[in-house]
Amino acid sequence: MGKYTTKHRLKIKDFFKSQGRDSFTAGQIHQALTEEGYVIGIATLYRQLASLTREGFIASLQDGAVEKYYYLGWQEDCHNHYHLKCLDCGRLFHLDCSYLQNLESHMKEDHGFIISREESTLYGRCINCSGKERK
Amino acid sequence: MGKYTTKHRLKIKDFFKSQGRDSFTAGQIHQALTEEGYVIGIATLYRQLASLTREGFIASLQDGAVEKYYYLGWQEDCHNHYHLKCLDCGRLFHLDCSYLQNLESHMKEDHGFIISREESTLYGRCINCSGKERK
DNA sequence: TCCAATCTGATAACGATTATCAAATTTATA
DNA sequence: TATAAATTTGATAATCGTTATCAGATTGGA
Numbered sequence: 504m505g506k507y508t509t510k511h512r513l514k515i516k517d518f519f520k521s522q523g524r525d526s527f528t529a530g531q532i533h534q535a536l537t538e539e540g541y542v543i544g545i546a547t548l549y550r551q552l553a554s555l556t557r558e559g560f561i562a563s564l565q566d567g568a569v570e571k572y573y574y575l576g577w578q579e580d581c582h583n584h585y586h587l588k589c590l591d592c593g594r595l596f597h598l599d600c601s602y603l604q605n606l607e608s609h610m611k612e613d614h615g616f617i618i619s620r621e622e623s624t625l626y627g628r629c630i631n632c633s634g635k636e637r638k
Numbered sequence: 639m640g641k642y643t644t645k646h647r648l649k650i651k652d653f654f655k656s657q658g659r660d661s662f663t664a665g666q667i668h669q670a671l672t673e674e675g676y677v678i679g680i681a682t683l684y685r686q687l688a689s690l691t692r693e694g695f696i697a698s699l700q701d702g703a704v705e706k707y708y709y710l711g712w713q714e715d716c717h718n719h720y721h722l723k724c725l726d727c728g729r730l731f732h733l734d735c736s737y738l739q740n741l742e743s744h745m746k747e748d749h750g751f752i753i754s755r756e757e758s759t760l761y762g763r764c765i766n767c768s769g770k771e772r773k
Numbered sequence: 774t775c776c777a778a779t780c781t782g783a784t785a786a787c788g789a790t791t792a793t794c795a796a797a798t799t800t801a802t803a
Numbered sequence: 804t805a806t807a808a809a810t811t812t813g814a815t816a817a818t819c820g821t822t823a824t825c826a827g828a829t830t831g832g833a
Contacts, residue, residue, distance in 0.1 A: 544782040587751050602744050609737050616722050622761035627753040679813040
């Protein structure tokens, strides 16, 4: 995909380039673009997000059940680390940690399981939220 | 929830008790019950699954984006281990492994992140599928 | 410029889940 | 056991994020 260079395609890439490391749902991206007066059909946005994901420009992760998140710069180093997502504040943490690399080796050698870093987000409570009261 | 003991409630509990450790979507459960001639409204099934989950009789995990899985016997020991889900065959592996407990401690002490085991399913390729050809 | 390949947008369709609400069932009480 | 209040049920409409459809617009190469 991505045979033609269209304005929407460029716009979406620019959006990610301008947004650092945060993650967004398709709906959030559509809203952000709309709010700055940029008009794009929701179907087109989904198509381009899928295309850019296939190409490795962005990547998607599951957020709970429903929505997807898209990341900038994934292709550079996000496959080299793990992600921690806080169940309270929703923030995503990018974690370079040799412990996880060892875990990967362990899983492969002792359990025959090849972990996919991109898919294996760890969920829990971040340092800011773990102290607060919880139900 | 679960104030009244209804036949549907008992039936669903029996279903899980008879199914060992596999996980099911609501749709799969509904289909299984229907195939054995048991009639239950889909809304009722969802309600009971939610209720039984709240009570800890079963638990749910995300399967990719959409569906939920429900487990029997979770309350006994599933919160004591991690789950590995194979991206190829879809099977879920229950893994007791001290490595993961150490990982938990490490995350807490060195990164301030409290991992939730129930939520943190690891994804990858299982021992049966990792050898096969892949795209 | 012309044409075939590709992309776009409006909208219908989809699949899983939840909400609605009247009717049926369960439980406690008499 | 009869009664009534609380709870559950089922049919179905609604919801939400996402994908499919398809005619019309855009792109890029000849």
